[in-house]
Amino acid sequence: MTALDAAQAALAAEHAAVYGYGVVGAKVGEARRAEATAAFQAHRARRDGLRRTVRDLGGEPVAAAGGYQLPFAVPDPAAAVRLAAFLEDRVAGVYSDLVRSAEGPLRRDAAAALREAAVRAVRWRGSDVTFPGLAERA
Secondary structure, eight states: OOHHHHHHHHHHHHHHHHHHHHHHHHHSOGGGHHHHHHHHHHHHHHHHHHHHHHHHTTOOOOOOOSOOOOSSOOOSHHHHHHHHHHHHHHHHHHHHHHHHHOOHHHHHHHHHHHHHHHHHHHHHHSSOOSSTTTGGGO
């Protein structure tokens, strides 16, 4: 996988995460709403940065879809928390591909994004995984 391909995949995952956090924010309980808002903003910032990265790598940034199929129904706050953890796991997985494919500053940025997603996943889930970004590939 080239750095451009991996950056496009990360951008697509960030588009989906931004969409998903819209659902999380609407359904999560009041006690965790600020956490959902912060994650939403973090994913928007990463998405915007990846658009620039893709252009810098010579590509045309992949556009967001009009809508996304959620992995499961989100009728209540507990399901919203599960969705948030799922989104973070997915994002960590694509950033692990970008870490493997990139070099220099892009690789450092991808590693930071993977770490941030893994930490958010732990906070949402309440437990961790041994190798964030790789467990999702198993």
